[in-house]
Amino acid sequence: MLKIQEIRELIKLIDTSSIDEFTYEHEGSKIKMKKNAVLEGQEVIQSVPSAPAVQPAQQPAPAAAAPEAVEAPKAEQKETKDSQSAGAGSFVKITSPMVGTFYSASSPDAEAFVKNGSKVSKDSVVCIVEAMKLFNEIEAEVNGEVVEILVENGQLVEYGQPLFLVKPE
Template sequence: MDIREIQNLIKFVAKSGATEVKLEMDDFKITIKTTAEGAETTYVQQVPMAAMPQMPVAAAPAPVAAAPVAVTPVAETPADDTSKYVTVKSPMIGTFYRKPAPDKPMFVEVGSSIGKGDTLCVIEAMKLFNEIESEVSGKIVKILVDDASPVEFDQPLFLVDPS
């Protein structure tokens, strides 16, 4: 299944009104989840390590468009007053990188001002580097994940002060 077929499947599921669809084939699994309004569509593609064939890298794959970022308000905790902050969460499973290349500067630091559409980090999934863009403007308050760490779907990455 190529990226076009996956995109068409996502569009079909979003139009159908289903909230979650799982598709499992021999070499991959896809889970598509949509919100009730259809505003957010997320997909996760996983290949079991034992079943993944060893393929030589002949050509770089086509770049993937920036993935949408799930943004949800942080739940209030008694110890920390983080209710005024917005949590930026990972839209996929992969490896979190704070900079585009080892010799380049970090995308954002604590205290950085960000705008909608600014790149916050890169998540590498299946040898594709996906730029994660901000859906909110504000200031980075806290970075919750270390550079080059594995991240899960919906895992909090950043706290942003939207004021």
């Protein structure tokens, strides 16, 4: 069986390689890793005004009420599509390229790399993700304005986890 340190090394190697899927089997143990790169670690999303979410019914609805329950989500989906096409701008997610600890600044007493409203360019450092005692500077890879910081300083982050929302220029 692999030790946790060896698994972390494998994750790092797979993360930096062009391999999208990796499977390792040995003596009845199996490790399977997949990564999905969208625009090299970025994912475009549409901003949608917040609307109350429709909660699924806790108990099955009677057969007579079922058609109404099915129709309500369709109407909401149409409304959401209309609001997206009405010019609600799109944002780009800057995601974590690895598992590690998120740091908003280079040291505890230093100022944060970016704040809400900060302008960034493709090569701007937006944060540091520490993995296995290595401090990796994460670049924006997009020109724009930071709209929202999605994680807290010192928080553990996963591979592919959104860190920032940026309004592209």
